[in-house]
Amino acid sequence: MANDNQARGWRRIVRAFGFSLKGLRACFRFEEAFRQEVIALIALVPIGLWLGETPVERALLVGSLLVVPMVELLNSAIEANVDRIGLERHELSARAKDIASAAVLISVIFTTLIWGLILVPKWL
Template identity: 70%
Template sequence: MANQNVKGWRRVLYAFRYSMQGLKSCFELEEAFRQEVFLLIPLIPLALWLGDTPVERAILLGSLLIVPMVELLNSAIEANVDRVGLERHELSGRAKDIASAAVFVSIALCVVSWALILVPKWW
């Protein structure tokens, strides 16, 4: 592992830098991640505005942020599978399909959370 001997605040700074590199890489290379980020831009203020209580705001925001988080994991799994080999393999396909399903479940969670909070307000 890189920088194993780094301790304290320097380790935190290195970790932050690597995280920013990962976000930048995913944003540049993954269309789905870019789409999700662009959707977050209007939805985050909307979540803060539509949530009546701090708990509602936390659920609306949290459900939004889970989607790109799972997309990052999906992209990492896909990159790792592609690094191992580009030929078709049942296990590679299964890993990618399962990671994609996790993204779908996170989007479903977001939609259901928003619906459960917002639909009763308008009925």
């Protein structure tokens, strides 16, 4: 029997999917920001589907929402990795965490911009 690193074909895909689900569960359990973003996603996806008039608008509205938790997952992974190295304050650790946090902010700005560009002209 092959070990985890030698899995091939469908077995590798199934195992990778399992690891992905494990990561989602861990982030949901330990990261409040991720939980908040998932709640917002659940609330806003139906609104985006309803407000988008074309398939492209719907894709942009919903797709931009998915970017935020995706970037939050990466942010949380970076923070966990930095914390694993050590909890003492270090300039490079703080910089890594701040940069990852900035990526989340940019994703929120991106989503807000997409929603504004699509929806504001409809109400003006």
